[in-house]
Amino acid sequence: MYVAVKxxxxxxxxxxxxxxxxxxxxxxxxxxxxxxxxEQLALGVDRVMSEGSxxxxxxxxxxxxxxxxDLIEAVFLVRAYRTTLPRFGYAxxxxxxxxxxxxxxxACYKDLPGGQLLGPTFDYTHRLLDEELDGxxxxxxxxxxxxxxxxxxxxxxxxxxxxxxxxxxxxxxxDEPGDINQTPMEFPLSRAMRLQSLSRGDEGFLLALGYSTxxxxxxxxxxxxxxxxxxxxxxxxxPELGFAVPVGRVQLTECQMVNQFKGSAKAPPQFTRxxxxxxxxxxxxxxxxxxxxxxxxxxxxxxxxxxxxxxxEFVISHCDNVQATGFVExxxxxxxxxxxxxxxxxxxxxxxHAEPRDESLPDMKEAxx
Amino acid sequence: MNAPTYNFAYLDEQTKRMIRRAILKAIAIPGYxxxxxxxxxxxxxxxxxxxxxxxxxxxxxxxxxxxxxxGADDTTNAVSIRKFFQRVAGIGTTTSTGDATIIQTRxxxxxxxxxxxxxxxxxxxxxxxxxxxxxxxxxxRKMHALEEYGLMHVKLYEDIARNGHIATTYAYPVKVEGRYxxxxxxxxxxxxxxxxxxxxxxLFGAGREKRIYALPPHTEVVSLDFEDHPFEVxxxxxxxxxxxxxxVYLDEVVLDDRGGRMFxxxxxxxxxxxxxxxFFGEMAEGGHDAQTSPLRGGRTxxxxxxxxxxxxxxPLTPPLKGEGNLSRPVAGVGSCKTxxxxxxxxxxxxxxxxxxxxxxxxPPLKGEGSR
Numbered sequence: 001m002y003v004a005v006k007x008x009x010x011x012x013x014x015x016x017x018x019x020x021x022x023x024x025x026x027x028x029x030x031x032x033x034x035x036x037x038x039e040q041l042a043l044g045v046d047r048v049m050s051e052g053s054x055x056x057x058x059x060x061x062x063x064x065x066x067x068x069x070d071l072i073e074a075v076f077l078v079r080a081y082r083t084t085l086p087r088f089g090y091a092x093x094x095x096x097x098x099x100x101x102x103x104x105x106x107a108c109y110k111d112l113p114g115g116q117l118l119g120p121t122f123d124y125t126h127r128l129l130d131e132e133l134d135g136x137x138x139x140x141x142x143x144x145x146x147x148x149x150x151x152x153x154x155x156x157x158x159x160x161x162x163x164x165x166x167x168x169x170x171x172x173x174x175d176e177p178g179d180i181n182q183t184p185m186e187f188p189l190s191r192a193m194r195l196q197s198l199s200r201g202d203e204g205f206l207l208a209l210g211y212s213t214x215x216x217x218x219x220x221x222x223x224x225x226x227x228x229x230x231x232x233x234x235x236x237x238x239p240e241l242g243f244a245v246p247v248g249r250v251q252l253t254e255c256q257m258v259n260q261f262k263g264s265a266k267a268p269p270q271f272t273r274x275x276x277x278x279x280x281x282x283x284x285x286x287x288x289x290x291x292x293x294x295x296x297x298x299x300x301x302x303x304x305x306x307x308x309x310x311x312x313e314f315v316i317s318h319c320d321n322v323q324a325t326g327f328v329e330x331x332x333x334x335x336x337x338x339x340x341x342x343x344x345x346x347x348x349x350x351x352x353h354a355e356p357r358d359e360s361l362p363d364m365k366e367a368x369x
Numbered sequence: 370m371n372a373p374t375y376n377f378a379y380l381d382e383q384t385k386r387m388i389r390r391a392i393l394k395a396i397a398i399p400g401y402x403x404x405x406x407x408x409x410x411x412x413x414x415x416x417x418x419x420x421x422x423x424x425x426x427x428x429x430x431x432x433x434x435x436x437x438x439x440g441a442d443d444t445t446n447a448v449s450i451r452k453f454f455q456r457v458a459g460i461g462t463t464t465s466t467g468d469a470t471i472i473q474t475r476x477x478x479x480x481x482x483x484x485x486x487x488x489x490x491x492x493x494x495x496x497x498x499x500x501x502x503x504x505x506x507x508x509x510r511k512m513h514a515l516e517e518y519g520l521m522h523v524k525l526y527e528d529i530a531r532n533g534h535i536a537t538t539y540a541y542p543v544k545v546e547g548r549y550x551x552x553x554x555x556x557x558x559x560x561x562x563x564x565x566x567x568x569x570x571x572l573f574g575a576g577r578e579k580r581i582y583a584l585p586p587h588t589e590v591v592s593l594d595f596e597d598h599p600f601e602v603x604x605x606x607x608x609x610x611x612x613x614x615x616x617v618y619l620d621e622v623v624l625d626d627r628g629g630r631m632f633x634x635x636x637x638x639x640x641x642x643x644x645x646x647x648f649f650g651e652m653a654e655g656g657h658d659a660q661t662s663p664l665r666g667g668r669t670x671x672x673x674x675x676x677x678x679x680x681x682x683x684p685l686t687p688p689l690k691g692e693g694n695l696s697r698p699v700a701g702v703g704s705c706k707t708x709x710x711x712x713x714x715x716x717x718x719x720x721x722x723x724x725x726x727x728x729x730x731x732p733p734l735k736g737e738g739s740r
Binding site for chain 2 (some may be wrong): 012022076079080082084181182185186188210317323326327328330334335337338340341342343345352
């Protein structure tokens with residue numbers, strides 16, 4: 001017998017109670033603290049900050065805890081909170097050249113001003129599971145060293161001095177970089193707007209697209225010109241003061257890809273750039289972003305658009321994982337009404353389909369008659 | 370850190386102003402998709418964030434909100450959205466179509482005709498009717514600007530050529546005031562005629578796609594068709610098994626694994642109101658007194674109201690249980706329609722016609738200057 005689908009609210013409440021129970025897990029295991037998450041799952045926290053577009057380690061750690069470690073869910077929590085925050089204004093552009101470097105590598109030069117600095121990297125670790133981590137074995141401190149004596153020049157500046165690489169300009173005519181939070185997305189987007197979208201885009205999506213450019217879909221011969229990770233000072237210019245004051249420091253990962261370019265009627269042969277800039281430490285994402293940025297510049301550089309990574313509507317419309325997960329998962333919602341409409345149509349079409357065979361009608365009716 | 374506090378109806382006032390400006394523009398150009406800077410909401414994209422933002426922007430403290438999904442007030446997402454607005458706006462809610470000042474809906478238009486002063490807010494997944502013919506936004510905007518709708522007509526013609534009839538059953542494209550082709554959101558085409566010349570203001574919000582569009586009251590909305598293949602709505606062979614209504618949209622309910630089916634009203638409020646007024650279908654059994662069950666007891670009667678086409682007359686007695694007229698919320702009447710264990714939809718109206726309400730029944734748009 002038909003039992004009416006009622007009590008949606010009670011079902012939701014019960015589901016959420018069960019969720020809270022499962023999130024906590026075995027009560028005899030101590031609960032995670034936010035400090036533990038922020039300190040020991042720091043790269044997960046960084047990803048949530050970068051894709052959540054909110055630089056706040058504590059909130060990101062809280063979101064990870066609340067989301068049971070589901071990072072996209074955590075990104076979503078952070079975004080939904082972020083959107084309610086008041087806006088005070090825009091910071092001055094940060095100077096990544098003045099970054100307090102923790103890691104800096106270049107694949108273009110063996111040595112360069114500021115040197116190569118490996119920093120805290122998984123690179124060259126042998127991926128062997130470390131059973132010692134099952135406990136809390138003593139871990140020695142890292143070696144402290146004073147900052148570099150010489151300035152750690154950005155590779156783009158080194159190449160730029162010789163004119164070998166294009167200038168670092170946004171070719172869009174706009175004076176203001178724009179803000180993807182405040183303006184509806186309308187294509188074509190300026191490079192600044194694209195970079196904003198890519199920076200908060202899904203790591204996995206950008207990784208796959210960037211990878212595809214390496215395999216021949218819009219190949220652009222990239223060199224990892226430079227990757228640097230470290231802290232920069234954020235300054236805000238307050239109208240009352242008339243000059244910029246520092247408001248804090250953020251950790252950033254920056255990637256400058258150096259790409260081949262043959263030159264065109266408009267520009268002499270020179271290297272071109274792909275650029276990636278991410279909150280926190282995420283080389284993979286910054287590099288993937290730089291590959292995508294370069295691919296998306298196809299039109300500006302007069303290249304043929306032959307592959308999805310060069311298509312800004314395709315890339316930018318689909319790189320946001322909060323949007324993507326929402327729309328994919330909305331298929332869980334009831335669609336009874338539309339399904340009913342389709343059921344009716346399929347039934348009637350099947351009935352019509354069966355008719356001519358049964359009666360073996362000699363001639364088909366003229367289409368659309 | 371302090372616990373986060375949220376503004377009335379969640380969105381900050383600046384954002385509401387931005388959305389209201391988009392709504393006003395949308396009303397001024399019926400059927401035109403107005404881009405707006407859609408915000409992240411605390412529910413997922415694709416789950417009604419556009420509708421929620423529109424509702425949040427127009428909601429005033431005196432509004433009475435009804436939320437339906439698939440025509441039903443008690444589907445989980447409708448419950449969730451209703452609860453959200455109760456929490457962040459503290460407004461009254463109802464399940465009664467007649468009592469609501471704002472109805473947020475996904476995939477249905479209530480069977481009971483809406484009246485002047487009501488606002489119907491649609492949740493829209495893909496606002497662009499041409500999207501599945503042309504995936505590029507840059508192209509489709511051009512096509513709208515140039516009124517280049519040939520592609521859509523070709524698609525409908527090809528349907529007829531292949532299948533003998535137009536194979537679009539929901540999100541059936543309409544033309545608004547002879548100008549813009551518009552996606553009515555994925556409502557079944559059964560509901561399309563209800564949009565035409567509706568007395569209510571109809572607002573469409575697409576959060577993920579960042580578009581708002583609108584149909585002001587009494588707007589001409591014509592479903593696309595051909596002279597020799599006129600637009601038709603779905604018909605059901607049987608009346609609702611519970612309330613006996615005909616000419617309403619029905620949900621198919623699978624009863625067993627041997628092909629047993631029953632058809633019941635998709636609009637739960639319509640069905641419940643009819644049964645409360647003594648109309649019963651063939652499967653409405655006696656003996657069940659539980660109010661929460663649609664199998665609520667009573668005698669079986671022949672098909673009841675709603676026989677004359679899609680223009681369904683209001684129930685014999687108003688849903689407010691006989692108090693006052695249909696067009697306004699009535700003083701002191703609780704709008705509880707079900708006996709759910711909690712009192713979430715049993716919020717009594719503190720006031721009658723709210724002071725300062727304009728004839729359009731649209732307080733936030735009016736009150737914007739006073740903020």
